[in-house]
Amino acid sequence: xxxxxxxxxxxxxxxxxxxxxxxxxxxxxxxxxxxxxxxxxxxxxxxxxxxxxxxxxxxxxxxxxxxxxxxxxxxxxxxxxxxxxxxxxxxxxxxxx
Numbered sequence: 001x002x003x004x005x006x007x008x009x010x011x012x013x014x015x016x017x018x019x020x021x022x023x024x025x026x027x028x029x030x031x032x033x034x035x036x037x038x039x040x041x042x043x044x045x046x047x048x049x050x051x052x053x054x055x056x057x058x059x060x061x062x063x064x065x066x067x068x069x070x071x072x073x074x075x076x077x078x079x080x081x082x083x084x085x086x087x088x089x090x091x092x093x094x095x096x097x
Contacts, residue, residue: 043074049096050081059092060084 011018050072053059061071073080
């Protein structure tokens with residue numbers, strides 16, 4: 001896994017001509033087949049941390065009614081933290097991220 005993420009070379013086209021190759025040391029190359037799976041692993045971790053923060057009372061979500069509270073919405077590659085406008089929630093989000 002480390003070799004997939006940390007090794008590679010890229011070249012940029014300038015006026016249609018490739019420039020000198022540059023070694024990349026971080027990140028995934030565009031179109032890499034494992035990228036969606038790595039993204040899902042990170043999103044699952046973020047979701048679990050968010051749920052834990054809510055269950056411990058560190059993050060207070062938006063109360064729809066007495067029974068329903070929303071704190072995190074995820075769709076495709078979008079993530080929304082939804083909660084009360086408070087400094088405590090900001091600190092919780094910072095700790096989670």
